[in-house]
Amino acid sequence: MKMNFILILSFLSLGLFKASAQTFYVDPAVSAATAAHASVINTQLNITRDKLTLVERGQLAVTGQLGAVNSMQEKIYKGLSQVNSILTNLSDVQEISRLTLGMTDDINKGLAIARKNPAFLVFAEEQANFFYQRATKLALEVSNFALKGGSDNLMDSGERGKMISHILTEVLILRSLTYGMYRAMNYAQMRGLWRSLNPFQGYVDINDQILNDIMQRRKYIK
Secondary structure (H helix, E strand, O other), rough: HHHHHHHHHHHHHHHHHHHHHHHOOHHHHHHHHHHHHHHHHHHHHHHHHHHOHHHHHHHHHEEOOOOOOEEEEEOOOOOHHHHOHHHOHHHHHHHHHHHHHHHHHHHHHHHHHHOOOOHHHHHHHHHHHHHHHHHHHHHHHHHHHHHHOOOHHOHHHHHHHHHHHHHHHHHHHHHHHHHHHHHHHHHHHHHOOOHHHHHHHHHHHHHHHHHHHHHHHHHHHH
């Protein structure tokens, strides 16, 4: 009887071992937390993607003989500062938001100068072209694949971090262009339109100085 009992226990133990070897155990709490975290990350990255497409709307249309820029739209990456705490803890995302506000400020200052005299927009033409090219490229890149969710485009945290860093670099370049546009227009406004447009103004000033110097010396000679 005792031997039969031992055999039965042995068979039961063997059966449990085999069953356990073929069974997968899932922790519902961990799975739910992981799924929720992934869902929030993808949602916020999709929001970032949508905001990056606004760069295309920030085009500076260069028209007319002087290549004056007709419009500088303010809708560039608005909303990045409202990304929730999961992403706002990343310093790069915070920096993107800060640069976005700076770009909007530059554009608003440029528009203020343009309202006084649209001719000053000619001095922003070159930077406007570079801005449009880089902004369009970045928006297209991000919209097509960079921040797209789903099984066809899986990105781990490291890859997402690299992409955010790449976006930060591009936004930094775009900020330098908007600042350059404003500075060029502001400098031309301070110097005066025709003085800025005339490439020979420096030579005229030198000639005037030489002439005045000659006249002064003539007075002393007399």
